[in-house]
Amino acid sequence: MNAAKAQPASQPGRARNSERARTVILEAAEAVFAEHGFEGARMDAVAKASGYNISLLFQYFGDKLGLYSAVLRRANTETAELQKQLLAPLLAGEAMAFQAPVFRAFLEQAVQTVFDYLAQRPRLLRTLTWEMAEGWRTYARVATQLPPDASGSFEAVFQRARQAGLLRSGFQNLIQLTLIFQVCQSYLAFLPMYQAMLPGEAMSSEQSLLRAREHLVRFIVGGMLVDQPPAHPDTRHEGALV
Numbered sequence: 001m002n003a004a005k006a007q008p009a010s011q012p013g014r015a016r017n018s019e020r021a022r023t024v025i026l027e028a029a030e031a032v033f034a035e036h037g038f039e040g041a042r043m044d045a046v047a048k049a050s051g052y053n054i055s056l057l058f059q060y061f062g063d064k065l066g067l068y069s070a071v072l073r074r075a076n077t078e079t080a081e082l083q084k085q086l087l088a089p090l091l092a093g094e095a096m097a098f099q100a101p102v103f104r105a106f107l108e109q110a111v112q113t114v115f116d117y118l119a120q121r122p123r124l125l126r127t128l129t130w131e132m133a134e135g136w137r138t139y140a141r142v143a144t145q146l147p148p149d150a151s152g153s154f155e156a157v158f159q160r161a162r163q164a165g166l167l168r169s170g171f172q173n174l175i176q177l178t179l180i181f182q183v184c185q186s187y188l189a190f191l192p193m194y195q196a197m198l199p200g201e202a203m204s205s206e207q208s209l210l211r212a213r214e215h216l217v218r219f220i221v222g223g224m225l226v227d228q229p230p231a232h233p234d235t236r237h238e239g240a241l242v
Contacts, residue, residue, distance in 0.1 A: 022060055025050045026074060029067050034123035037130035038068055038138040069142040075124050076146045082117060083150035086110050090157065097157075098164040100228050107180075107221045115184040115213045122188075129189050151177065168226050176224060183220055187212060 028050035032041045043064055047054035061067040090097045090106050097103065118125050131139050151174060158173035169176070195203045202208055 018060075021052060021056065022070075025052060025057060025060065025067075026071055030071050030123045030127070033068060033071060033130070034126035037127075037134060038064070039134065041068075043067070065138075065141065068138065069145050071127070072139070072142060073146055075121075076149060079117070080147065080149040082113055083154065086113060087150060087153055087157070091153075098160055098166065100166055100225070103161055103164075103166050104221060104225060107224060108217050111180055111184065111217045111220050112213060114181050115188075115216060118181075118184050118188050119209055125185060125188055128185060166225055168224060180220055183216060187216060 025046065029041075029046045032046050032049060036042075036045075041064065043057055044054055046067065047057055050057075057067060061070055086106070086109060090102075093102070097106070154177050155173045158167065158177060161167050162170065162173070167176075191203050195201070
């Protein structure tokens with residue numbers, strides 16, 4: 001009796017396996033780039049960490065720069081989705097969006113969201129810190145390959161807020177926007193140093209991170225928005241804190 005011929009893997013099965021392999025490789029690459037930066041990372045280290053042959057890495061991503069670009073594209077896709085989620089309620093109620101309390105709440109939510117996103121992604125945080133130390137040279141090489149995000153929409157929102165007299169400064173809108181990300185990034189990247197300065201504090205505990213996040217909310221939003229006159233005493237709710 002002839003042995004049955006092996007059936008070729010189905011197309012959906014091959015696609016699932018390919019997608020899984022790409023995901024595992026990207027996870028491994030993110031860890032290696034976070035540990036060594038772009039210049040210090042080696043493709044054979046990524047292959048070893050992922051459990052896949054190095055030839056597959058070159059097949060899927062071309063070279064180390066292509067793999068690095070894929071890691072950054074994945075992060076860019078995540079942040080673009082966060083930006084859309086932040087903008088959606090503001091744009092839905094555009095008639096109210098540029099009243100001071102509404103815009104303040106929007107900025108506060110933006111700072112909280114960025115802080116939480118970075119706090120949950122320490123490897124991305126380390127990779128960006130490597131980029132900063134290396135003068136953003138590698139990022140500049142791949143920036144044109146990254147998909148567009150919602151920064152243009154944010155910049156338009158900031159322009160409207162400036163026209164409404166809500167923003168304290170006439171500094172460039174796009175830089176004011178990116179400073180939200182950078183201040184949160186800086187605080188989280190400096191956590192080990194803060195821990196050395198305050199050895200009796202659990203600087204990375206959930207409670208400490210929440211306190212830090214609220215401090216940064218007040219620090220950033222207070223610096224960006226013009227001071228609002230206090231509510232008239234007659235309009236305050238009974239029992240409100242003075």
